[in-house]
Amino acid sequence: xxxxxxxxxxxxxxxxxxxxxxxxxxxxxxxxxxxxxxxxxxxxxxxxxxxxxxxxxxxxxxxxxxxxxxxxxxxxxxxxxxxxxxxxxxxxxxxxxxxxxxxxxxxxxxxxxxxxxxxxxxxxxxxxxxxxxxxxxxxxxxxxxxxxxxxxxxxxxxxxxxxxxxxxxxxxxxxxxxxxxxxxxxxxxxxxxxxxxxxxxxxxxxxxxxxxxxxxxxxxxxxxxxxxxxxxxxxxxxxxxxxxxxxxxxxxxxxxxxxxxxxxxxxxxxxxxxxxxxxxxxxxxxxxx
Numbered sequence: 001x002x003x004x005x006x007x008x009x010x011x012x013x014x015x016x017x018x019x020x021x022x023x024x025x026x027x028x029x030x031x032x033x034x035x036x037x038x039x040x041x042x043x044x045x046x047x048x049x050x051x052x053x054x055x056x057x058x059x060x061x062x063x064x065x066x067x068x069x070x071x072x073x074x075x076x077x078x079x080x081x082x083x084x085x086x087x088x089x090x091x092x093x094x095x096x097x098x099x100x101x102x103x104x105x106x107x108x109x110x111x112x113x114x115x116x117x118x119x120x121x122x123x124x125x126x127x128x129x130x131x132x133x134x135x136x137x138x139x140x141x142x143x144x145x146x147x148x149x150x151x152x153x154x155x156x157x158x159x160x161x162x163x164x165x166x167x168x169x170x171x172x173x174x175x176x177x178x179x180x181x182x183x184x185x186x187x188x189x190x191x192x193x194x195x196x197x198x199x200x201x202x203x204x205x206x207x208x209x210x211x212x213x214x215x216x217x218x219x220x221x222x223x224x225x226x227x228x229x230x231x232x233x234x235x236x237x238x239x240x241x242x243x244x245x246x247x248x249x250x251x252x253x254x255x256x257x258x259x260x261x262x263x264x265x266x267x268x269x270x271x272x273x274x275x276x277x278x279x280x281x282x283x284x285x286x287x288x289x
């Protein structure tokens with residue numbers, strides 16, 4: 001089972017230990033370098049510009065582009081997963097240029113997580129239409145496909161159109177992996193039709209548990225090489241309960257997941273790093289050691 005980490009510090013959603021609220025850049029870098037060394041698949045970072053005070057999902061959200069650009073220079077293998085970019089906030093050429101630039105500078109280590117968004121207040125303050133966001137996101141995905149990994153780009157769709165434009169430098173990956181977020185049947189169909197993977201919300205945010213995931217995947221024909229991301233319903237404790245780690249990984253694989261999004265019980269930076277090392281040993285991640 002390939003495993004990435006739900007990065008601590010970068011998004012303070014829900015109840016988080018005190019050390020994350022006190023942490024800053026030094027701790028973010030330490031986690032990224034250790035996850036890179038241990039062989040984890042990716043780091044995550046959410047995408048929120050500005051949110052209402054007191055919103056349930058939290059108030060601290062690092063910016064994925066600036067954060068990942070910084071961490072790319074300090075790591076070697078680990079990939080970067082915005083989880084997820086809100087497509088209607090951006091013009092597809094803006095994403096192709098900026099995130100294609102991140103892919104270029106990182107040596108092809110970007111996996112693009114995208115979604116349609118659901119926080120109307122944020123749409124309103126950014127003056128972005130909310131009601132047609134699904135159709136707009138579908139067109140944006142098609143436009144992105146036309147603009148990734150090539151110098152001269154053209155596209156003609158219902159919301160976005162451009163012709164014979166140069167994007168240079170551009171993404172290193174010609175077929176940059178795009179994982180579509182959302183936990184509805186419509187989101188899954190969008191992922192299968194327009195993406196390379198499905199990255200539904202965590203169970204805590206109404207995403208599918210393994211049983212529901214299995215049922216939903218049975219309704220579609222998955223393309224070859226299609227990735228499915230799943231996270232455990234509750235944080236794991238690799239140091240204290242290795243058997244549960246093995247059971248969760250096996251259950252996720254049996255449900256059809258190809259990648260696990262890891263959250264762990266932790267009370268300090270040191271404890272968090274211990275948990276990462278213990279999980280890597282339990283499941284046999286390929287580290288540099």
